[in-house]
Amino acid sequence: MFSDSSTHDRIKAVIFDIGGVVVQSPFIAISQYEREHGLPANYINVALSKRGADGAFQRYERGEIGHDAFLDQWTDELNEVAENNAAYRRYLERRKLDVHMVLPQSTQINGGVLFAHMMEVAKTPNTCVVELIKWLRHSGYRVAALTNNFKSDATSGRMRDELFSTLFDEFVESTVVGLRKPDPRFYMHVCNKLEVRPTETVFLDDIGANLRAADRLGMSAVHVEIGREDEAVETVKKIVRARGIHAPKL
Template sequence: MPIRAVIFDIGGVLLLETPEDLAMKWTRRLGLKDGEFMQLLVASGVIGPANVGAITEEELWGRLGMIYHLDDDQLREFRDDNWAMQEPNMKLIHFLESLRPRYKLATLSNDWPGAREQQNRMFQLEEMLGIEVMLYSCEEGMQKPDTDFYLLACERLGVHPEEVVFIDDREQCVKGAQRVGMKAILFKDTDQTIAEVQACLEASESSETCRIPLKDVLTSRDMQLCPSVDITKSGTDPHLRAKSARFVGHFL
Protein backbone atom coordinates (compact mmCIF):
# COMPACT_ATOMS: atom_id res chain seq x y z
CA MET A 1 0.00 0.00 0.00
CA PRO A 2 1.25 3.54 -0.69
CA ILE A 3 2.07 5.83 2.22
CA ARG A 4 -0.80 8.21 2.95
CA ALA A 5 0.03 9.50 6.45
CA VAL A 6 2.86 10.43 8.79
CA ILE A 7 2.26 10.05 12.54
CA PHE A 8 4.77 11.33 15.07
CA ASP A 9 5.46 11.71 18.76
CA ILE A 10 5.61 15.15 20.38
CA GLY A 11 8.04 15.08 23.33
CA GLY A 12 11.56 14.27 22.18
CA VAL A 13 10.58 14.65 18.51
CA LEU A 14 8.54 17.81 17.82
CA LEU A 15 9.49 19.36 21.16
CA LEU A 16 13.07 18.98 22.34
CA GLU A 17 14.43 19.52 25.83
CA THR A 18 16.27 22.75 26.55
CA PRO A 19 19.97 22.47 27.49
CA GLU A 20 18.98 22.47 31.17
CA ASP A 21 15.97 20.17 31.39
CA LEU A 22 13.43 19.78 34.17
CA ALA A 23 15.33 17.03 35.97
CA MET A 24 18.63 18.92 35.86
CA LYS A 25 17.16 22.17 37.18
CA TRP A 26 15.20 20.60 40.01
CA THR A 27 17.97 18.20 40.99
CA ARG A 28 20.07 21.30 41.58
CA ARG A 29 17.27 23.31 43.22
CA LEU A 30 16.32 20.56 45.65
CA GLY A 31 19.85 19.38 46.36
CA LEU A 32 19.16 15.87 45.08
CA LYS A 33 21.78 13.31 44.11
CA ASP A 34 22.36 12.49 40.45
CA GLY A 35 19.51 10.33 39.22
CA GLU A 36 17.44 10.82 42.36
CA PHE A 37 14.87 13.06 40.66
CA MET A 38 13.81 10.31 38.25
CA GLN A 39 14.10 7.60 40.89
CA LEU A 40 11.59 9.44 43.08
CA LEU A 41 9.24 9.99 40.13
CA VAL A 42 9.31 6.34 39.03
CA ALA A 43 8.98 5.02 42.58
CA SER A 44 5.91 7.21 43.18
CA GLY A 45 3.90 5.19 40.65
CA VAL A 46 2.32 8.35 39.25
CA ILE A 47 3.55 8.07 35.66
CA GLY A 48 1.27 5.27 34.46
CA PRO A 49 -1.98 6.65 35.92
CA ALA A 50 -1.14 10.15 34.64
CA ASN A 51 -0.38 8.86 31.14
CA VAL A 52 -3.78 7.19 30.79
CA GLY A 53 -5.75 9.92 32.54
CA ALA A 54 -6.59 7.80 35.58
CA ILE A 55 -5.90 10.84 37.78
CA THR A 56 -6.87 14.47 37.19
CA GLU A 57 -4.47 17.28 36.44
CA GLU A 58 -4.87 18.69 39.95
CA GLU A 59 -4.36 15.29 41.57
CA LEU A 60 -1.22 14.79 39.51
CA TRP A 61 0.42 18.03 40.56
CA GLY A 62 -0.66 17.62 44.16
CA ARG A 63 1.08 14.23 44.27
CA LEU A 64 4.19 15.61 42.59
CA GLY A 65 4.33 18.40 45.16
CA MET A 66 4.29 15.76 47.91
CA ILE A 67 6.92 13.60 46.20
CA TYR A 68 9.43 16.47 45.98
CA HIS A 69 8.30 18.29 49.14
CA LEU A 70 7.47 21.49 47.27
CA ASP A 71 5.72 24.48 48.80
CA ASP A 72 2.99 26.29 46.83
CA ASP A 73 5.36 28.72 45.09
CA GLN A 74 7.81 25.96 44.18
CA LEU A 75 5.00 23.78 42.86
CA ARG A 76 3.76 26.56 40.55
CA GLU A 77 7.27 27.07 39.22
CA PHE A 78 7.80 23.33 38.84
CA ARG A 79 4.52 22.97 36.98
CA ASP A 80 5.35 25.83 34.59
CA ASP A 81 8.84 24.43 34.01
CA ASN A 82 7.43 21.05 33.04
CA TRP A 83 5.87 22.59 29.93
CA ALA A 84 8.24 25.51 29.31
CA MET A 85 11.59 23.70 29.41
CA GLN A 86 11.14 22.47 25.85
CA GLU A 87 11.69 24.09 22.49
CA PRO A 88 10.05 23.38 19.14
CA ASN A 89 12.08 21.40 16.63
CA MET A 90 11.54 23.94 13.86
CA LYS A 91 13.55 22.12 11.19
CA LEU A 92 11.40 19.01 11.58
CA ILE A 93 8.22 21.06 11.87
CA HIS A 94 8.95 22.86 8.58
CA PHE A 95 9.69 19.55 6.90
CA LEU A 96 6.42 18.04 8.10
CA GLU A 97 4.55 21.15 6.97
CA SER A 98 5.92 20.59 3.47
CA LEU A 99 4.27 17.16 3.33
CA ARG A 100 0.78 18.61 3.39
CA PRO A 101 -1.65 18.21 1.70
CA ARG A 102 -0.23 15.13 -0.04
CA TYR A 103 0.08 13.28 3.28
CA LYS A 104 -2.14 13.35 6.34
CA LEU A 105 -0.43 14.31 9.61
CA ALA A 106 -1.15 13.23 13.18
CA THR A 107 0.53 13.19 16.59
CA LEU A 108 0.45 10.22 18.95
CA SER A 109 1.77 11.14 22.36
CA ASN A 110 2.06 9.62 25.82
CA ASP A 111 1.46 12.62 28.04
CA TRP A 112 -0.10 13.91 31.23
CA PRO A 113 -3.43 15.72 31.73
CA GLY A 114 -3.25 19.30 30.47
CA ALA A 115 -0.67 18.54 27.77
CA ARG A 116 -2.86 19.47 24.78
CA GLU A 117 -3.82 22.86 26.21
CA GLN A 118 -0.32 23.75 27.39
CA GLN A 119 1.52 22.63 24.26
CA ASN A 120 -0.85 24.40 21.91
CA ARG A 121 -0.86 27.52 24.08
CA MET A 122 2.93 27.71 24.21
CA PHE A 123 3.93 26.28 20.83
CA GLN A 124 0.78 26.41 18.61
CA LEU A 125 1.58 22.95 17.23
CA GLU A 126 -1.90 22.21 15.91
CA GLU A 127 -2.14 25.53 14.10
CA MET A 128 1.45 25.52 12.82
CA LEU A 129 1.31 22.03 11.33
CA GLY A 130 -2.34 21.92 10.33
CA ILE A 131 -2.57 18.52 12.00
CA GLU A 132 -5.70 16.50 11.26
CA VAL A 133 -5.50 14.48 14.48
CA MET A 134 -3.73 14.98 17.81
CA LEU A 135 -4.04 11.98 20.14
CA TYR A 136 -2.98 12.15 23.78
CA SER A 137 -2.79 9.05 25.94
CA CYS A 138 -4.28 10.87 28.93
CA GLU A 139 -7.43 11.64 26.92
CA GLU A 140 -7.86 8.22 25.30
CA GLY A 141 -7.13 5.97 28.30
CA MET A 142 -4.41 4.07 26.44
CA GLN A 143 -0.74 4.61 25.71
CA LYS A 144 2.09 3.49 23.45
CA PRO A 145 3.13 0.77 22.88
CA ASP A 146 -0.44 -0.57 23.28
CA THR A 147 -1.62 -1.86 19.90
CA ASP A 148 -5.04 -0.22 20.21
CA PHE A 149 -3.51 3.26 20.51
CA TYR A 150 -1.80 2.99 17.12
CA LEU A 151 -4.93 1.53 15.54
CA LEU A 152 -7.02 4.36 16.97
CA ALA A 153 -4.76 6.88 15.24
CA CYS A 154 -5.24 5.04 11.94
CA GLU A 155 -8.99 4.95 12.43
CA ARG A 156 -9.17 8.68 13.12
CA LEU A 157 -7.10 9.42 10.00
CA GLY A 158 -8.97 6.93 7.82
CA VAL A 159 -5.87 4.96 6.81
CA HIS A 160 -4.49 1.45 7.22
CA PRO A 161 -1.38 0.86 9.40
CA GLU A 162 0.54 -0.18 6.28
CA GLU A 163 -0.10 3.31 4.86
CA VAL A 164 1.67 5.06 7.76
CA VAL A 165 5.19 6.23 8.56
CA PHE A 166 5.56 6.56 12.34
CA ILE A 167 8.27 8.52 14.21
CA ASP A 168 9.16 8.19 17.90
CA ASP A 169 12.22 8.66 20.10
CA ARG A 170 11.56 5.55 22.20
CA GLU A 171 12.51 2.16 20.83
CA GLN A 172 9.63 0.33 22.53
CA CYS A 173 7.15 2.70 20.87
CA VAL A 174 8.78 2.18 17.48
CA LYS A 175 8.52 -1.60 17.92
CA GLY A 176 4.86 -1.21 18.89
CA ALA A 177 4.19 0.60 15.63
CA GLN A 178 6.01 -2.05 13.64
CA ARG A 179 3.89 -4.77 15.24
CA VAL A 180 0.71 -3.26 13.79
CA GLY A 181 2.27 -2.94 10.33
CA MET A 182 3.48 0.67 10.27
CA LYS A 183 6.82 1.71 8.81
CA ALA A 184 8.50 3.07 11.94
CA ILE A 185 11.52 5.32 12.41
CA LEU A 186 13.47 5.80 15.64
CA PHE A 187 14.22 9.49 16.11
CA LYS A 188 17.91 9.98 16.90
CA ASP A 189 18.39 13.43 15.45
CA THR A 190 16.49 15.70 13.09
CA ASP A 191 18.59 15.24 9.94
CA GLN A 192 18.59 11.44 10.27
CA THR A 193 14.82 11.40 10.76
CA ILE A 194 14.07 13.65 7.79
CA ALA A 195 16.34 11.56 5.56
CA GLU A 196 14.64 8.30 6.62
CA VAL A 197 11.13 9.71 6.18
CA GLN A 198 12.03 11.02 2.72
CA ALA A 199 13.46 7.63 1.77
CA CYS A 200 10.24 5.89 2.87
CA LEU A 201 8.05 8.31 0.94
CA GLU A 202 10.18 8.16 -2.20
CA ALA A 203 10.20 4.35 -2.11
CA SER A 204 6.41 4.36 -1.70
CA GLU A 205 5.91 6.77 -4.60
CA SER A 206 8.27 4.80 -6.82
CA SER A 207 6.50 1.55 -6.00
CA GLU A 208 3.09 3.07 -6.65
CA THR A 209 4.23 4.45 -10.02
CA CYS A 210 5.40 0.99 -11.03
CA ARG A 211 1.94 -0.41 -10.30
CA ILE A 212 0.07 2.04 -12.55
CA PRO A 213 -1.48 0.09 -15.47
CA LEU A 214 0.32 0.85 -18.71
CA LYS A 215 -2.94 1.76 -20.41
CA ASP A 216 -3.37 4.58 -17.84
CA VAL A 217 0.09 5.98 -18.57
CA LEU A 218 -0.05 6.03 -22.36
CA THR A 219 -1.56 9.06 -24.05
CA SER A 220 -3.99 8.88 -26.94
CA ARG A 221 -1.14 9.97 -29.25
CA ASP A 222 0.96 7.03 -28.01
CA MET A 223 -1.87 4.65 -28.80
CA GLN A 224 -2.21 6.12 -32.28
CA LEU A 225 1.48 5.40 -32.93
CA CYS A 226 0.76 1.71 -32.52
CA PRO A 227 -3.01 1.30 -33.05
CA SER A 228 -2.78 -2.43 -33.67
CA VAL A 229 -1.60 -3.09 -30.09
CA ASP A 230 -4.35 -3.48 -27.50
CA ILE A 231 -2.43 -3.17 -24.22
CA THR A 232 -5.37 -4.39 -22.19
CA LYS A 233 -5.46 -7.70 -24.10
CA SER A 234 -1.81 -8.28 -24.91
CA GLY A 235 -1.27 -10.54 -21.89
CA THR A 236 -3.42 -13.25 -23.50
CA ASP A 237 -1.81 -13.27 -26.94
CA PRO A 238 1.95 -14.02 -27.29
CA HIS A 239 2.18 -12.13 -30.58
CA LEU A 240 0.50 -9.01 -29.17
CA ARG A 241 2.53 -9.31 -25.95
CA ALA A 242 5.79 -9.20 -27.97
CA LYS A 243 4.63 -6.16 -29.93
CA SER A 244 3.60 -4.46 -26.68
CA ALA A 245 7.03 -5.07 -25.17
CA ARG A 246 8.79 -3.51 -28.20
CA PHE A 247 6.42 -0.54 -28.12
CA VAL A 248 6.87 0.11 -24.41
CA GLY A 249 10.65 -0.22 -24.71
CA HIS A 250 10.65 2.80 -27.00
CA PHE A 251 9.43 5.03 -24.18
CA LEU A 252 11.66 3.70 -21.34
Protein backbone atom coordinates in the same frame (compact mmCIF):
# COMPACT_ATOMS: atom_id res chain seq x y z
CA MET B 1 17.36 4.26 14.52
CA PHE B 2 14.92 3.14 11.86
CA SER B 3 12.89 -0.05 11.89
CA ASP B 4 10.86 -1.06 8.85
CA SER B 5 8.59 -4.08 9.42
CA SER B 6 7.04 -3.96 5.96
CA THR B 7 8.61 -3.16 2.61
CA HIS B 8 5.49 -3.83 0.55
CA ASP B 9 2.75 -1.35 1.41
CA ARG B 10 2.98 2.20 0.13
CA ILE B 11 3.30 4.93 2.75
CA LYS B 12 0.15 7.04 2.96
CA ALA B 13 0.51 8.75 6.35
CA VAL B 14 3.14 9.90 8.85
CA ILE B 15 2.43 9.96 12.60
CA PHE B 16 4.37 12.20 14.97
CA ASP B 17 4.90 12.20 18.71
CA ILE B 18 4.89 15.76 20.08
CA GLY B 19 7.28 16.12 23.05
CA GLY B 20 10.79 15.24 21.91
CA VAL B 21 9.80 15.20 18.24
CA VAL B 22 7.75 18.21 17.13
CA VAL B 23 8.90 20.22 20.15
CA GLN B 24 11.98 19.88 22.31
CA SER B 25 12.17 16.92 24.65
CA PRO B 26 11.10 17.25 28.30
CA PHE B 27 13.94 14.81 29.00
CA ILE B 28 16.28 17.77 28.52
CA ALA B 29 14.74 19.29 31.65
CA ILE B 30 14.96 15.97 33.50
CA SER B 31 18.66 15.59 32.67
CA GLN B 32 19.35 19.15 33.81
CA TYR B 33 17.48 18.55 37.08
CA GLU B 34 19.53 15.38 37.69
CA ARG B 35 22.81 17.23 37.13
CA GLU B 36 21.80 20.15 39.35
CA HIS B 37 20.76 17.86 42.22
CA GLY B 38 23.60 15.34 42.03
CA LEU B 39 21.48 12.44 40.78
CA PRO B 40 22.87 9.75 38.44
CA ALA B 41 22.00 10.04 34.76
CA ASN B 42 18.53 8.64 33.95
CA TYR B 43 17.72 8.13 37.64
CA ILE B 44 14.46 10.07 37.38
CA ASN B 45 13.54 8.35 34.11
CA VAL B 46 13.95 4.97 35.79
CA ALA B 47 11.86 6.11 38.76
CA LEU B 48 9.22 7.41 36.35
CA SER B 49 8.91 4.19 34.38
CA LYS B 50 9.40 1.53 37.07
CA ARG B 51 5.69 1.46 38.00
CA GLY B 52 4.69 0.58 34.45
CA ALA B 53 1.17 1.65 33.52
CA ASP B 54 0.12 2.32 37.13
CA GLY B 55 2.41 5.23 38.02
CA ALA B 56 1.14 8.74 38.70
CA PHE B 57 2.69 10.09 35.49
CA GLN B 58 1.10 7.39 33.37
CA ARG B 59 -2.31 7.79 35.04
CA TYR B 60 -2.14 11.56 34.53
CA GLU B 61 -1.46 11.06 30.82
CA ARG B 62 -4.60 8.94 30.57
CA GLY B 63 -6.64 11.65 32.30
CA GLU B 64 -7.39 9.47 35.33
CA ILE B 65 -6.19 11.93 38.01
CA GLY B 66 -6.13 15.71 38.31
CA HIS B 67 -3.09 17.96 38.27
CA ASP B 68 -2.70 18.49 42.02
CA ALA B 69 -3.17 14.81 42.82
CA PHE B 70 -0.64 13.94 40.12
CA LEU B 71 2.01 16.28 41.54
CA ASP B 72 1.55 14.95 45.07
CA GLN B 73 1.65 11.29 44.02
CA TRP B 74 4.51 11.75 41.55
CA THR B 75 6.61 13.59 44.12
CA ASP B 76 6.05 10.72 46.57
CA GLU B 77 7.04 8.17 43.93
CA LEU B 78 10.18 10.08 42.93
CA ASN B 79 11.32 10.16 46.57
CA GLU B 80 10.88 6.43 47.28
CA VAL B 81 14.64 6.03 47.56
CA ALA B 82 14.93 2.32 48.35
CA GLU B 83 12.61 1.26 45.52
CA ASN B 84 14.11 3.70 43.03
CA ASN B 85 17.66 2.66 43.89
CA ALA B 86 16.76 -1.00 43.39
CA ALA B 87 15.19 -0.20 40.02
CA TYR B 88 18.26 1.84 39.05
CA ARG B 89 20.62 -1.02 39.95
CA ARG B 90 18.61 -3.31 37.67
CA TYR B 91 18.85 -0.64 34.95
CA LEU B 92 22.64 -0.57 35.32
CA GLU B 93 22.90 -4.36 35.22
CA ARG B 94 20.76 -4.67 32.08
CA ARG B 95 22.97 -2.18 30.28
CA LYS B 96 26.24 -3.53 31.72
CA LEU B 97 27.04 -0.13 33.23
CA ASP B 98 28.91 0.66 36.45
CA VAL B 99 26.95 -1.32 39.07
CA HIS B 100 29.21 0.14 41.79
CA MET B 101 27.88 3.66 41.25
CA VAL B 102 27.10 5.45 44.53
CA LEU B 103 23.33 5.97 44.69
CA PRO B 104 21.54 8.60 46.77
CA GLN B 105 20.66 7.70 50.35
CA SER B 106 17.92 10.30 50.44
CA THR B 107 16.27 12.61 47.91
CA GLN B 108 14.19 15.76 47.93
CA ILE B 109 12.91 15.74 44.35
CA ASN B 110 10.27 18.43 43.87
CA GLY B 111 7.82 17.03 41.33
CA GLY B 112 6.11 20.40 40.83
CA VAL B 113 9.33 22.24 40.02
CA LEU B 114 10.53 19.44 37.76
CA PHE B 115 7.25 19.21 35.87
CA ALA B 116 7.08 22.99 35.33
CA HIS B 117 10.61 22.92 33.88
CA MET B 118 9.67 20.02 31.59
CA MET B 119 6.68 21.94 30.23
CA GLU B 120 8.78 25.08 29.72
CA VAL B 121 11.32 23.19 27.61
CA ALA B 122 8.49 21.66 25.56
CA LYS B 123 7.35 25.08 24.34
CA THR B 124 10.17 25.26 21.79
CA PRO B 125 9.43 23.75 18.35
CA ASN B 126 11.96 21.63 16.48
CA THR B 127 11.91 23.70 13.31
CA CYS B 128 13.15 20.99 10.96
CA VAL B 129 10.35 18.65 12.06
CA VAL B 130 7.70 21.34 11.68
CA GLU B 131 8.95 22.01 8.15
CA LEU B 132 8.82 18.28 7.38
CA ILE B 133 5.17 18.14 8.47
CA LYS B 134 4.30 21.09 6.23
CA TRP B 135 6.11 19.49 3.30
CA LEU B 136 4.37 16.14 3.80
CA ARG B 137 0.92 17.71 3.84
CA HIS B 138 1.74 19.80 0.79
CA SER B 139 2.85 16.61 -0.95
CA GLY B 140 -0.47 14.89 -0.28
CA TYR B 141 0.32 12.74 2.76
CA ARG B 142 -1.97 12.40 5.75
CA VAL B 143 -0.25 13.64 8.92
CA ALA B 144 -1.26 13.03 12.54
CA ALA B 145 -0.04 13.67 16.07
CA LEU B 146 -0.16 10.83 18.59
CA THR B 147 0.72 12.27 21.97
CA ASN B 148 0.75 11.27 25.61
CA ASN B 149 -0.33 14.57 27.14
CA PHE B 150 -1.92 16.23 30.15
CA LYS B 151 -5.52 17.46 30.24
CA SER B 152 -5.05 20.34 32.66
CA ASP B 153 -1.87 21.82 31.18
CA ALA B 154 -3.09 25.22 29.98
CA THR B 155 0.29 26.02 28.46
CA SER B 156 0.15 22.89 26.32
CA GLY B 157 -3.36 23.78 25.22
CA ARG B 158 -2.32 27.25 24.09
CA MET B 159 0.72 25.85 22.31
CA ARG B 160 -1.46 23.35 20.46
CA ASP B 161 -3.88 26.08 19.37
CA GLU B 162 -1.11 28.39 18.18
CA LEU B 163 1.37 25.95 16.67
CA PHE B 164 -0.52 22.79 15.77
CA SER B 165 -3.96 23.94 14.62
CA THR B 166 -2.91 23.98 10.96
CA LEU B 167 -0.18 21.33 11.08
CA PHE B 168 -2.07 18.07 11.46
CA ASP B 169 -4.99 16.31 9.85
CA GLU B 170 -5.61 14.51 13.16
CA PHE B 171 -4.44 15.38 16.69
CA VAL B 172 -4.89 12.34 18.94
CA GLU B 173 -4.39 12.85 22.70
CA SER B 174 -4.01 10.27 25.46
CA THR B 175 -6.13 12.30 27.86
CA VAL B 176 -9.02 12.43 25.37
CA VAL B 177 -8.88 8.80 24.23
CA GLY B 178 -8.05 7.33 27.66
CA LEU B 179 -5.17 5.32 26.20
CA ARG B 180 -1.46 6.08 25.99
CA LYS B 181 1.59 4.83 24.16
CA PRO B 182 2.80 2.08 24.05
CA ASP B 183 -0.71 0.55 24.20
CA PRO B 184 -1.27 -0.84 20.66
CA ARG B 185 -4.92 0.20 20.83
CA PHE B 186 -3.79 3.85 20.85
CA TYR B 187 -1.84 3.36 17.62
CA MET B 188 -4.77 1.60 16.00
CA HIS B 189 -7.04 4.47 17.05
CA VAL B 190 -5.00 7.01 15.08
CA CYS B 191 -4.73 4.64 12.10
CA ASN B 192 -8.50 4.28 12.05
CA LYS B 193 -8.92 8.06 12.09
CA LEU B 194 -6.46 8.37 9.20
CA GLU B 195 -8.11 5.44 7.39
CA VAL B 196 -4.79 3.66 6.84
CA ARG B 197 -3.20 0.36 7.83
CA PRO B 198 -0.26 0.49 10.27
CA THR B 199 1.97 -0.85 7.46
CA GLU B 200 1.09 2.24 5.43
CA THR B 201 2.52 4.62 8.04
CA VAL B 202 5.77 6.07 9.32
CA PHE B 203 5.88 6.71 13.07
CA LEU B 204 8.31 9.09 14.81
CA ASP B 205 8.99 9.02 18.56
CA ASP B 206 11.84 9.59 20.99
CA ILE B 207 11.08 6.70 23.38
CA GLY B 208 12.20 3.16 22.68
CA ALA B 209 9.16 1.39 24.12
CA ASN B 210 6.85 3.47 21.95
CA LEU B 211 8.90 2.71 18.85
CA ARG B 212 8.99 -1.01 19.57
CA ALA B 213 5.21 -1.08 19.93
CA ALA B 214 4.85 0.69 16.58
CA ASP B 215 7.28 -1.72 14.94
CA ARG B 216 5.31 -4.73 16.18
CA LEU B 217 2.23 -3.33 14.43
CA GLY B 218 4.15 -3.02 11.17
CA MET B 219 4.76 0.73 11.21
CA SER B 220 8.05 2.11 9.91
CA ALA B 221 9.43 3.39 13.23
CA VAL B 222 11.91 6.28 13.26
CA HIS B 223 13.80 7.20 16.44
CA VAL B 224 14.18 10.94 17.05
CA GLU B 225 17.22 11.59 19.24
CA ILE B 226 17.90 14.81 21.13
CA GLY B 227 20.11 17.06 19.00
CA ARG B 228 19.78 14.77 15.96
CA GLU B 229 16.27 15.67 14.82
CA ASP B 230 17.54 16.56 11.36
CA GLU B 231 18.76 12.97 10.88
CA ALA B 232 15.26 11.66 11.64
CA VAL B 233 13.83 14.10 9.09
CA GLU B 234 16.20 12.77 6.44
CA THR B 235 15.24 9.19 7.33
CA VAL B 236 11.55 9.97 6.81
CA LYS B 237 12.33 11.54 3.46
CA LYS B 238 14.23 8.42 2.39
CA ILE B 239 11.31 6.20 3.35
CA VAL B 240 8.85 8.39 1.49
CA ARG B 241 11.15 8.50 -1.53
CA ALA B 242 11.29 4.71 -1.61
CA ARG B 243 7.77 3.74 -0.56
CA GLY B 244 5.59 6.85 -0.67
CA ILE B 245 2.35 7.03 -2.62
CA HIS B 246 3.85 9.85 -4.67
CA ALA B 247 7.58 9.08 -4.31
CA PRO B 248 8.47 12.68 -5.16
CA LYS B 249 11.91 14.05 -5.84
CA LEU B 250 13.25 15.59 -2.62
